[in-house]
Amino acid sequence: MHIDLNCDMGEIPAHIADGTQESLMRSITSVNIACGGHAGDGDTMKTTIEQALRWNLTIGAHPGYPDRTNFGRLEMDLPLAEIESTVFAQIHALASVAATFATAIVHVKPHGALYNQAVNRPDLAGAIARGVARFSKDVALVGLAGSPMLDAFRAAGFRVAAEAFADRLYEPDGTLRSRKLDHALIRDPRRAAEQALRIARKQGVIASDGSTVKIDARTICIHGDTPGAPQIAETVASALQLGGISLRPLIV
Numbered sequence: 001m002h003i004d005l006n007c008d009m010g011e012i013p014a015h016i017a018d019g020t021q022e023s024l025m026r027s028i029t030s031v032n033i034a035c036g037g038h039a040g041d042g043d044t045m046k047t048t049i050e051q052a053l054r055w056n057l058t059i060g061a062h063p064g065y066p067d068r069t070n071f072g073r074l075e076m077d078l079p080l081a082e083i084e085s086t087v088f089a090q091i092h093a094l095a096s097v098a099a100t101f102a103t104a105i106v107h108v109k110p111h112g113a114l115y116n117q118a119v120n121r122p123d124l125a126g127a128i129a130r131g132v133a134r135f136s137k138d139v140a141l142v143g144l145a146g147s148p149m150l151d152a153f154r155a156a157g158f159r160v161a162a163e164a165f166a167d168r169l170y171e172p173d174g175t176l177r178s179r180k181l182d183h184a185l186i187r188d189p190r191r192a193a194e195q196a197l198r199i200a201r202k203q204g205v206i207a208s209d210g211s212t213v214k215i216d217a218r219t220i221c222i223h224g225d226t227p228g229a230p231q232i233a234e235t236v237a238s239a240l241q242l243g244g245i246s247l248r249p250l251i252v
Contacts (some may be wrong), residue, residue, distance in 0.1 A: 002246040003200045004161070004219035005237060006030040006142070008062055008111065010048035011039040011071075012225060022051045024224055027233035029249040030058040032109045032142075035094035037086060038064035038072025045097045058249035059103060060142070063090035063131075064111030072112040073179065080127040083114075087131025095135065106251045107161060108132050109142035118149045119175060125152035132158070140250055145217040146174050161250050164205070164217035166196040166236050167226050172207045174215070183208070187227055189235035196220050196236045200245045219250055 007024055010033040015021045025031070031052045034040030040062075052059055064072030066086050078086075087110075095105050110118060110128055118125040125143070129152060132141060141153040145162035153160045167186045169177040177184040186192045195205055199220055204212040222233045237247060 001200065001244060002248045003217070003240065004029050004058075004250045005222065005233070005240075005247055006032055006060070006109070006163070006219050006250075007222050007224050007229075007233065008032045008034070008109075009052075009224050010034040010044045010062070013044060015224065016044060016047055020230060021048065021224065022055075023230040024222075024233050025051055025055040025057060027230075027237035028057065028222065029247050030060060030107065030219065032060045032062035032107075032111075033094055034062050034064070034111070035090040037066045037090045038068060038111055042093075042097060045094055046100075049098055049101055049103065053101060053103060058106045058251060059098060060107035060109055060139075060250075061091040061094045061105050062109055062111050063087045063114070065114050072114065075113045075117055080123060083124065083127040084131040084134070087128050088134040091132060091135045105136075105139055106249075107140040107142055109163070115144070116176065118152075119144050119147045120149075122148055122152040125149040126156060129153050129156035129158060142219060142250075144175070145215045161218045162216060163219050163221055164199045164215045165221045165223075166192040166199070167222055167229075167232055170205050170207045170213050172209050172211050172213060174213050177208055185226055187232075189228065189232045192222070192232045193235045193239035197239055197243050197245070200240055200243070
């Protein structure tokens with residue numbers, strides 16, 4: 001039994017400078033690197049790739065809405081053609097930096113509001129897929145486990161990786177609880193570890209109303225900007241391994 005642990009990175013320069021970002025890398029297997037939309041620039045991409053390669057992590061692109069003011073977490077109503085273009089441009093920017101290290105992008109995971117809006121909007125998910133296809137179809141697309149966005153990605157001809165979250169509360173319909181609501185984030189490392197174990201063992205997660213939501217995921221996310229993220233990641237990774245779950249990157 002195995003699963004991938006991924007983390008969104010290259011988003012917070014202070015965390016890169018103070019070592020927080022690299023401390024997270026000891027516990028995970030894949031990184032999703034911000035590539036100029038909601039966050040990130042040439043320097044942060046370069047440093048994050050350097051760090052990821054030191055820890056033998058799989059590299060992925062993390063494109064989001066081009067809205068740095070709101071960190072890509074505010075819903076936007078952009079034309080689908082614009083979504084396609086910005087997704088392609090962001091992935092291409094990261095790929096150009098990765099090429100200088102003789103490494104390549106293995107997966108793509110949309111960020112924030114772009115991800116959440118695409119969960120139940122096949123047209124938006126399709127635009128994301130078209131943007132990725134302009135770069136390459138030889139990557140995996142990451143999306144919310146059990147959601148229509150994965151169907152749209154498959155229909156576009158991509159391999160998909162169903163994703164679940166260790167540090168987010170779920171609603172009964174299997175979507176993530178809005179960050180605008182209380183308790184959307186799981187900050188207790190032990191509780192995050194318990195949720196990750198349930199996900200890996202296909203036991204389902206406990207939703208906001210106390211019901212159990214079934215989830216079949218290939219990868220589990222830990223957000224790098226969640227307070228105490230390094231401790232959460234370490235606790236989650238340890239609990240999974242002690243529970244007989246091996247940690248493997250999405251593509252090996």
